[in-house]
Amino acid sequence: MxxxxxxxxxxxxxxxxxxxxxxxxxxxxxxxxxxxxxxxxxxxxxxxxxxxxxxxxxxxxxxxxxxxxxxxxxxxxxxxxxxxxGLEGRANDERVALAEGVLGQExxxxxxxxxxxxxxxxxxxxxxxxxxxxxxxxxxxxxxxxxxxxxxxxxxxxxxxxxICDSPVGLGRRIAKVLGANPREAFIDYVGLNHLGWVRGLRVAGRDELPRLLADPDLLGSFEEGKLFGTEWLQSLGAIPNEYLHYYYFNRETVRAYREVERTRGAFLRDQQAQFYDEMKRPDASALTAWDRTRAEREATYMSENRETAGAGERDADDLSGGYEKVALALMRAIARDERTTLILNVRNQGALSVLDADAVIEVPCLVDANGAHPVAVDPLPDHATGLVCAVKGVEREVLAAAENGSRTTAVKAFALHPLVDSVNVARRLVEGYTEVHPGLAYLK
CATH class of the missing domain: 3.40.50.720 (NAD(P)-binding Rossmann-like Domain)
Structure with a gap:
């Protein structure tokens, strides 16, 4: 194959x-x-x-x-x-946004x-x-x-x-671990968009164990999301959000932290990986050793500004191993060999989440077999989550429209409608700033 x-x-x-x-x-x-x-x-x-x-x-x-x-x-x-x-583009994405006082995360x-x-x-x-x-x-x-x-x-x-994305997988694994459950035997009730989803239940042998976690402040505060969001906020939500929702729930603090760092995440990775690729030009260098060393540093500094803002400390060693490659392998095996499995994936909605149309790509548990990935029907989200999901999906649709018709006006609309951009004037300046630094946006007229 x-x-x-x-x-x-x-x-x-x-x-x-x-x-x-x-x-x-x-x-x-x-x-x-x-x-x-x-x-x-x-x-x-x-x-x-x-x-x-x-x-x-x-x-x-x-x-x-x-x-x-x-x-x-x-x-x-x-x-x-x-x-x-490239990573230079990512660094520019961050720099232009932060200059306007808004988030520049990739x-x-x-x-x-x-x-x-x-x-x-x-x-x-x-x-x-x-x-x-x-x-x-x-x-x-x-x-x-x-x-x-x-x-x-x-x-x-x-x-x-x-x-595919490793964030829901890592979140489900962490929740299962603190509950003493085997992640392979747990069904994770997760729903949303990519980097905008919530775990609403974790069922083992038909029983939802998440209420037990939410009722125990010590357990709840013992893993990454509990440290990042705080136990009171998680109990208030009645769910465990994807770590990327920290950018929404604690936006002001995160933007301030990002503006104060010496180098943004993109700039750090740009410089770090440039060193790795330069080292690979030396025929006597051990490629695997250099890669392992660089990766360990990369993973250890992941979302460090958010954790510092929350006082969450260092990431646990178990969270430094990635995971998206395991999702990719499991997906390929399920399709190629008809090894039926359940994975959290980004697929067309097809009626699974009633608030969005059939063609909207969502992130939900899917049954996977030789015929592909089939989204599992999920319960409606609470109003606050529905509002965020619909707003961000609306922004995504404006991005797709701008990319298709090359409209600068539509691009401004996409920025202005995002919940984390607080002014149409800011949106206009963002489009101006990004088109100045990105040759790939020259198509916007």
């Missing part, structure tokens, strides 16, 4: 390949094609993968190419993890909109090529903003594109 990885020179590709190395079952991936626009990054990542595979018999073969059509032809699965504009608020506006046209082109060159392939999208990009691609690929 052939897997093509778009963004194959990306830093986290070894996580995906590492997961593939653990799969020895029939119908496993035997061929990996890395595609990237940057030859040097492809070379660096290929070196890491070669060291990973050195002691593994029958490891999937790895080839690299800068030709997109060549990479897509004959693919059974296509994993999309591109970053349009998936949430102004930064997420800017990232979406320059990514959607590229993702749509990829989807159209897949439909033409590999119509039977399944596309697994990890490109951010994941829900928005998945919805853009679904307009050309239908249900053959599925978005």
């Amino acid at each position: 052939k897997l093509t990885i778009l963004g194959g020179g990306g830093f986290r590709v070894p996580l995906v390949y590492g997961a593939l190395l653990t799969d020895r079952g029939e119908g496993r991936v035997t061929e990996v094609v890395l595609h990237d626009l940057d030859d040097s990054r492809l070379y660096a990542v290929a070196r890491v993968l070669a060291e990973q595979a050195a002691t593994v018999p029958d490891a999937p073969t790895v080839t690299a190419t800068t030709d997109l059509d060549e990479a897509l032809r004959g693919a059974d699965f296509i994993f999309s993890a591109i970053r349009v504009g 998936t949430v608020g102004a930064g997420g909109i800017a990232y979406g506006l320059r990514t959607v046209p590229v993702a749509v082109d990829i989807a159209q090529r897949v439909a033409r060159l590999a119509p039977d392939a399944w596309v697994i999208n990890f490109t951010n903003p994941a829900g928005l990009v998945t919805e853009a691609m679904s307009r050309h690929l239908g249900d053959r594109v599925i978005g």
Whole structure:
């Protein structure tokens, strides 16, 4: 089976390949094609993968190419993890937004909109090529903003594109752990959009264990989300929000913290990864050792400003291992081998969440089999959550419209309607600022 990885020179590709190395079952991936626009990054990542595979018999073969059509032809699965504009673009997203006093995070608020506006046209082109060159392939999208990009691609690929994210998986694992439950045996009642969802229940053997957690302040305050949001707020919500909702619930404090740091997250990752790729130019350097060291530092500093604002301290060691690559592997296995499973995924709504239309991409538990991912019908959200979900989905639709028609006016509307942008005038200045620093937004007229 052939897997093509778009963004194959990306830093986290070894996580995906590492997961593939653990799969020895029939119908496993035997061929990996890395595609990237940057030859040097492809070379660096290929070196890491070669060291990973050195002691593994029958490891999937790895080839690299800068030709997109060549990479897509004959693919059974296509994993999309591109970053349009690179980490320099992410750093600019943060800088322009923070200068206006609003959040510049890569998936949430102004930064997420800017990232979406320059990514959607590229993702749509990829989807159209897949439909033409590999119509039977399944596309697994990890490109951010994941829900928005998945919805853009679904307009050309239908249900053959599925978005994945490790945030709900990590949240469910943490909740199960503090409750003494096996995450593999628990059903996580999670619903929302990507980076905008809530765990409303965790059922083990048919019994919902979440009320027990919410009633115990010590248990509730013992894991990441309890430390981040505070036990009183979680008890007030009656649910456990995705960590990205910290940007909404504690927006003022988070923006202030981000404005005070010496380097934003994007600037930190830009500089850190530049060092890694530079090190890979030395033939005597151990690629896997350098990658492991860089990844450990990357994960340890994840959402550090939010944790500092909340007084949450350092992340637990168990939370530093990622997880999206395991979701991707489980998804591929379920489809390729008809190994039926339940995963939290980004898929078209199809009536699962009544407040949104059938084509809106949402993030919910899905039953996965050889025919793809099928969203499980979920109970309605409470009013406060419904309001946020509908507002952000409305913004996503404006982003998609702006990307399709190239309208600068529609782009301004997308920024102005976001709950974390507090003025139409700010929205206008954001569009001006982003078009000045991003060549990829020159299409907005």
